[in-house]
Amino acid sequence: MTQANVTGAHLVGSINFDTAEETMRTAAAHLGDHLKRIPDGEVGERFHWIAFQPGRLAQTEGLEQIGDQPILLRTLDLRPIRIAEGVEAADLKIANLGYADAALESYAVFARLQEEGVIPAGTRFQVSLPTPLATLASFVREEDRADLEPVYEAALAAELEQILAEIPHGKLAVQWDAALEFAILEQTAYAERGGKRYEWFDDVWTGTSERLARQLDRIPADVEAGVHLCYGDVAEKHFVEPRDAAHLTKFANLVAAATKRDINWVHLPVPIERDDAEFFAPLAGLDLAPSTELYLGLVHREDGAAGAARRLEAAHQHVTRDFGVATECGFGRSPEGTTVPLFEAHRAVAAAW
Template sequence: MDQRTAPHPKPVGAHLVGSINFDDAETTIRTAAEHLGDRLKRIPDGEVGERFHWIAFQPGRLAQAEGIERVGDEPVRLRMLDIRPIRLAAGVNAADLVLPELGYAAAAIESWGTFDRLQREGVVPAGTRFQVSLPTPVGVVGSFVRAEDRAAFEPVYEAALAAELDRILQTIPHERLAIQWDAALEFAILEELAPAGSRYEWFDDIWAGTSERLARQIDRVPVDVEVGVHLCYGDVAEHHFVEPADTAKLSRFAGLVADRATRELDWVHLPVPISRDDDAYFAPLGELAIPDATELYLGLVHREDGVAGAERRLAAAQRHVRRPFGVATECGFGRAPEGTTLPLFETHRAVTAAWGQR
């Protein structure tokens, strides 16, 4: 059947990428449940506290380890954070490092207590899972570790992040948990955006290197825990580090990751720039090679143009996507301007109004 005349795929609800511009987890969870409880399979805690700017708090954590130094003499401030990169001190073997807690497990376990209470009180619908977002090791190592130290430091950081995941898995019941791996620097690598004469990656084959590493993280999650990926082109001041030309790289990467992971991938989320309601952007999704059981979410909701803009992008997507899909923002909205958070929830609800319950 010609895709232009094929029935539009039935949507599957909404997805919250992770960060939400509230001050605490309880407000995030309550608001998500109130506005979208019958449209969401998972609810995150909003990445509150030091996680407000994704991985920007990690250099401060890592710099506490003996044998790690900051690059630069003066702090580089992002609110309460110092985001200067790090390096191995002279003569230090990365394998000998003992890293401090990275903060992800402690935050998840604290927020889980709130989620569990609210679900038992009936605020959060039964069956909704608690979503924990984690960065890929590539994201942290490529963003904040001195280039010449990245290859040696990667396995050390990956092991520390795996230990954080293990703590989460030991505390939160598996049937109520979902893990999302956030892949952003991967697309800076795939778009070859490093400054002239340098590179973010420390491996030769960028497609194999990035996809195999993400598949390895997916496979760390037990099969009774849901796992998904958020594919990202960045979100600094609500802008991508480069606007994707179309969904070709996103589709190719998602397919490679799904193929290389040995366990089922429960969902994939990818961005849709606000200006793209054209066929050229969405056409490569017609060849998206992920399993039928894997949910697809398109980040076509934007605060600037609300329901009308989302529906334009939705209509364009439906002309090319050959599977059910749901909607989301293109990244988290933890860095959206004050006062725009509730309208974003309302836009999600309005766009999904005709879709019924999940």
């Protein structure tokens, strides 16, 4: 059996720098020839993924945060959202969610740096967006999720449309981040609050995969579209440790079958302790188009290139297609000073195989 090649690196999204320019300059300097896409690092209010969305939604007339005391994460208020008494979800006019504004601001930086030659000419600007399910499941009162879903989904779709209207399609790549999907699919204690689950629909495999496919279908064919599958990263911990890659494989296959467009890349996480071939065995059943790039998130800051090499050895026993390397999630909340060593670990692994 011919061993698969390592074909580059992928940055999932969040990176622990303060500005988009610092993120892009540093990524280009250390990984530019290994990256097809560069994100802005999810700087500013996006530093903790979707944690800024409750505050944004609370600016909508007819939506309100629950409780009198703010639940603060730095400057963000994490109190959940409910539909106010007597308000119909269909009548809500969702406030600016912030994603389009951030993308357009960061793209201006990206375009300037690419014009200056800092970022290679063929590199695309990567916009990472959460699936609507993520915000609904995390921050909306359970009894309001089904009613608010089409309204919030439409609002996020409008943000995407603004991005598509103002960024050249040949320069753009959009990644959908799917994490709460796996909280639902794994049916763990994380997905239960007082015996209640996060989902508001039947058949969780179909419900989650078709919802993600619907988001992929919003992206035109001349814009790259990818998927990041995730088991959570609060305090650099998963909400559950996957037994192996079986659920990741099943979900990726369902999404690929459900979407009407090509998926340009799929990213799958690999837990730090899994350098055994058993974890990777289900990936032999991954049914993605040959044109879909696969990235395995097996680079960890704690053990760098050496640990990634062990996990690569195990992966090669079952993954026969070429693949690239990444971290298992974004690293915007990693300790200060760890980003450049992580970039160098990516580079060392990609260059050595």
